[in-house]
Amino acid sequence: MKKFLACAFFAAAVLGTGCVKSPVVGGVYTDVKDGLAVTGNAGSSKVGTAEVKGYVGVVAMGDASIQTAAREAGITRIHHVDYQSKSYVGVYTIYTIIVYGD
Amino acid sequence: MLFAGVTLTAAGQNIRPHYVSKAEADGVIYHTFPVTLFEHPEAGDLTLDITYKEHRGGRATLNFTCRMARAEEVDSVRFASGGVVLAGPVEKLYLEPGKRGWKHRYTFDLDASQLCGFFNETLLPDVTLYVGGEPWIYRAKRSAWRSYAPIGYRIFEMIRVNEAR
Numbered sequence: 001m002k003k004f005l006a007c008a009f010f011a012a013a014v015l016g017t018g019c020v021k022s023p024v025v026g027g028v029y030t031d032v033k034d035g036l037a038v039t040g041n042a043g044s045s046k047v048g049t050a051e052v053k054g055y056v057g058v059v060a061m062g063d064a065s066i067q068t069a070a071r072e073a074g075i076t077r078i079h080h081v082d083y084q085s086k087s088y089v090g091v092y093t094i095y096t097i098i099v100y101g102d
Numbered sequence: 103m104l105f106a107g108v109t110l111t112a113a114g115q116n117i118r119p120h121y122v123s124k125a126e127a128d129g130v131i132y133h134t135f136p137v138t139l140f141e142h143p144e145a146g147d148l149t150l151d152i153t154y155k156e157h158r159g160g161r162a163t164l165n166f167t168c169r170m171a172r173a174e175e176v177d178s179v180r181f182a183s184g185g186v187v188l189a190g191p192v193e194k195l196y197l198e199p200g201k202r203g204w205k206h207r208y209t210f211d212l213d214a215s216q217l218c219g220f221f222n223e224t225l226l227p228d229v230t231l232y233v234g235g236e237p238w239i240y241r242a243k244r245s246a247w248r249s250y251a252p253i254g255y256r257i258f259e260m261i262r263v264n265e266a267r
Contacts, residue, residue, distance in 0.1 A: 031119075043126060046163065047133035047153045073153070073165060074195045074209060082122070098122055100131065 020054070020093040022085040030087035036097070037066075037081040044080070044100035048073030054093040064097045075101035115253045117260070129156030132261055134254070136167070139247050140229050140240035145170050146202070148229055148240045154214050154258075156265045162214035164188075165195065166229075168240070171203045174233045179210055183227030186219040188212045214258065221254035223247065 022032045050069035052062030066081055078101040087093040121134045132154045140148040150166040166179075180189040188210075195207040220227065226247060229240040 033122075043128060044124075044131060045153075045155050045158070047122070047131065049133070049135060049151070071196060072207065073163075074193075082124075084122075096135075098133070100124060 020085045020087045020095055021083070022087075026087070028089055030085055030093075032086075033082060033084045035080065036083050037078075039078050039080065041077045041079050041101065043102065045102055046073040046075050046100070048075050048099045048101075049096055050099075051094055051096040054095075056091050057093075060093075062095075064095055066097060066099055069097045069099040070101065073099070073101075075099055077102045115256055117253050117256050120250075120253050121257050129158070130264065131155045132257070134257060137246075137250055139243060139250055140227075141243055142168075142238060142240045145238065145240075152217070154261055156261075160214050162212055162217065164210045164212055165207065166210070167205060167207050168231065169200070169203045169205055170233075170238075173197050173199075173204045174206070176206065176208055176231050176233055177235070178232045179208070180230040180232075181212075181220065181227060182230070183220045183222055184225045186216050186222075188216060188220060214261070217258040218255055218262065221251045221258065223251035223255075 020030060022030055023034055024032060048069040048071065050062075050064045050072060052060060052064040054060035066078070070076075070078060078099055080100050082098045084096045084098065085093070120137070121132060123130055123132045134152045136149050136151040138147045138149045142148070146169045148166055148168045150164055152162055152164050154162040175194070176192050178189065178191045180187060190210060190212065192208040192210045195209055197207070198205045226242045226244065228242060231238040231240070
């Protein structure tokens, strides 16, 4: 029973790894930047970031909302939003929201 | 000689993962990702990020996050690295209660031309926050500073070179 549970946990961990939001995902290594949203507001002089992290495809924590990233830089008028995804062998993943605005 | 040493060390660093840049109609905007370089024995870590936009009078914005046991009003800040001092009043972004005290987020306007001199890995800088006139001193985390200072130096050297075109 213990072996079965261990195998099930390992399989879940392995199957769950490497899953990070990205237009293209690399099984071994991912480092991708992409656009998420654009508004009609003019220009930007501030940049705010927020991120979530995942470990072994089992635990994921953080707050990568646009609102949180904007608040980190005191942005009240958003110009555009990008994101960046990184994954190392699917074991350690980072998803970062980058908000530009004023 | 010291300047050359810093430059040589910085040349071996890959700075790309540590910042983002975006070309806009009125100049390129650069942003360094948050990095934890300083610590206070009681209050904990201080994390900072820097944003710079070209053609804005050479001013950069440094945002920093720190934790304190109570909600305090920070008046001003002083970043000192050898002879380079970046000091001035801070503006509060927000305060938020958490598991371990209050999270403080402040913004600070500085002269970007001094940032290359500030990121000197041979020195160990400190940050002083003034709360009601009383100083809170955050010391550099030695290994984190030694690792990041050449990267910070190279990022702001690149910005200087690009803006001078």
